[in-house]
Amino acid sequence: MRWNSILLAGPFALALAAHAATPAASTKAAPGYQVGIRNFHFMPAKLVVPAGGTVTWINHDEEPHVVTSVGDRFKNSPALDTNDHYSATFAQPGTYTYFCSIHPQMVGTIVVR
Amino acid sequence: MKDDRDDVLPGRRRFLRCMAWAGAGTLWLVKGGVAHAGMLATGAAAADATFGFVQISDSHIGFHQAPNPDPVASLRQSIALVNAQPRRPDFIVHTGDLSHLSKPEQFDTVAELLKEAKTGHVFYLPGEHDVIGDDGKAFFTRFGGGAGGNGWYNFDHHGVHFVALVNVRHLQAGGLGYLGSEQFAWLKQDLAGISASTPVVVFAHMPMWSLYPAWGWGTQDSAQALSLLRRFGSVTVLNGHIHQIQQKVEGTITFHTARSTAYPQPAPGTGPAPGPLKNLPAGRLHDYIGVRDVRHARGSQVLAVTEQSLG
Ligand SMILES: [Cu+2]
Numbered sequence: 396m397r398w399n400s401i402l403l404a405g406p407f408a409l410a411l412a413a414h415a416a417t418p419a420a421s422t423k424a425a426p427g428y429q430v431g432i433r434n435f436h437f438m439p440a441k442l443v444v445p446a447g448g449t450v451t452w453i454n455h456d457e458e459p460h461v462v463t464s465v466g467d468r469f470k471n472s473p474a475l476d477t478n479d480h481y482s483a484t485f486a487q488p489g490t491y492t493y494f495c496s497i498h499p500q501m502v503g504t505i506v507v508r
Numbered sequence: 509m510k511d512d513r514d515d516v517l518p519g520r521r522r523f524l525r526c527m528a529w530a531g532a533g534t535l536w537l538v539k540g541g542v543a544h545a546g547m548l549a550t551g552a553a554a555a556d557a558t559f560g561f562v563q564i565s566d567s568h569i570g571f572h573q574a575p576n577p578d579p580v581a582s583l584r585q586s587i588a589l590v591n592a593q594p595r596r597p598d599f600i601v602h603t604g605d606l607s608h609l610s611k612p613e614q615f616d617t618v619a620e621l622l623k624e625a626k627t628g629h630v631f632y633l634p635g636e637h638d639v640i641g642d643d644g645k646a647f648f649t650r651f652g653g654g655a656g657g658n659g660w661y662n663f664d665h666h667g668v669h670f671v672a673l674v675n676v677r678h679l680q681a682g683g684l685g686y687l688g689s690e691q692f693a694w695l696k697q698d699l700a701g702i703s704a705s706t707p708v709v710v711f712a713h714m715p716m717w718s719l720y721p722a723w724g725w726g727t728q729d730s731a732q733a734l735s736l737l738r739r740f741g742s743v744t745v746l747n748g749h750i751h752q753i754q755q756k757v758e759g760t761i762t763f764h765t766a767r768s769t770a771y772p773q774p775a776p777g778t779g780p781a782p783g784p785l786k787n788l789p790a791g792r793l794h795d796y797i798g799v800r801d802v803r804h805a806r807g808s809q810v811l812a813v814t815e816q817s818l819g
Contacts, residue, residue: 434780434781434783435723435724435781435782435783436781456781456783457571457573457574457783457784457786458782458783458784459608459609459637459640461640461641463681465681471641473640473641474609474610474640474641476608476609477573492681493681494680494681494682496636496640496679497636497637497639497640497676497679498636498724499679499680499681499682499683499684499724500682500683500684500721500722500723500724502681502682
């Protein structure tokens with residue numbers, strides 16, 4: 396499993412602690428929010444999080460997917476292979492639309508309140 | 509066999525579409541937009557062919573799961589199949605998704621393996637898996653960016669005009685494959701000087717018709733490009749992306765999608781999503797993957813398309 400993270404949170408912090416090569420483990424229990432990627436869909440397609448919330452995408456498909464911000468409003472993920480994770484923290488309230496840059500029919504939204 | 513377009517096709521075309529699923533050994537003669545099926549052994553055009561070329565697609569080097577944990581081996585076998593042909597193909601075209609994740613070592617593996625192919629030249633065009641994260645830089649560095657550096661290019665061979673298009677860059681949220689206005693302008697200029705009697709062959713990674721948009725199987729601005737191609741007497745469009753053989757005839761334009769050398773995907777709309785068809789009968793993977801042989805007969809507009817599975 397490969398980790399692609401800006402900031403890890405919640406249940407993943409535990410797994411990360413065992414991953415000695417990654418230095419930036421935070422033990423602070425920041426609220427974690429998850430978006431699963433399954434059968435070429437972001438689930439949930441729309442996720443509401445509070446400002447400062449961290450969202451973690453997990454790819455369950457055999458196909459890779461790429462979390463890509465429409466309008467470059469947050470950092471794009473690298474290619475997420477099966478079981479890869481990617482996290483982004485949303486400081487500013489707003490509506491963030493994203494899609495998969497290689498399967499553009501896959502579209503999701505993060506609403507930050 | 510499953511085909512959600514059968515009901516709108518005339519009887520003969522319906523039969524031909526079904527034949528396209530039959531696997532290795534079916535010979536396609538395409539003349540004036542109407543395909544004629546025959547057996548490989550009796551194909552006069554194949555015997556008289558002035559030249560032939562091979563299409564390879566969707567090698568997905570770096571993929572490592574069911575139903576094919578070793579796409580390097582299956583690409584190597586595909587090349588061996590090409591090398592075993594009685595007549596050496598003038599060139600090979602790889603219609604994209606060489607790699608699974610656009611990694612330099614995945615591209616290098618494909619380039620190394622294709623050095624073993626007995627052919628005059630190998631043409632490449634990128635799939636969406638080849639342009640991840642760097643907009644195709646690693647791909648174009650190795651395989652060329654075409655005349656303008658954007659990936660598309662043309663060439664002529666024995667009186668046939670070939671155009672390689674890129675429809676996997678700058679994809680837009682909610683969209684499909686995308687050519688863009690710059691490429692369209694280039695295509696328009698490129699085709700302007702070609703006589704309508706010249707056979708035209710178009711390569712692209714994603715399907716150039718709305719094959720199954722819900723799964724992303726189409727190109728959102730392909731109609732524009734096709735409008736430039738309708739005046740030609742014979743247009744053959746070859747693409748990959750969907751890892752299975754599908755065919756469509758639209759006037760003088762014939763579309764063929766190719767098998768993958770790595771793994772098959774489900775027929776349109778069967779199952780919850782595209783992606784690898786995992787539950788193949790044991791030992792049957794090689795029936796679902798392979799290469800495509802295309803031959804052209806001098807002085808005619810005939811292109812004979814033959815599918816070859818590894819099985
Ligand atoms: Cu995707």
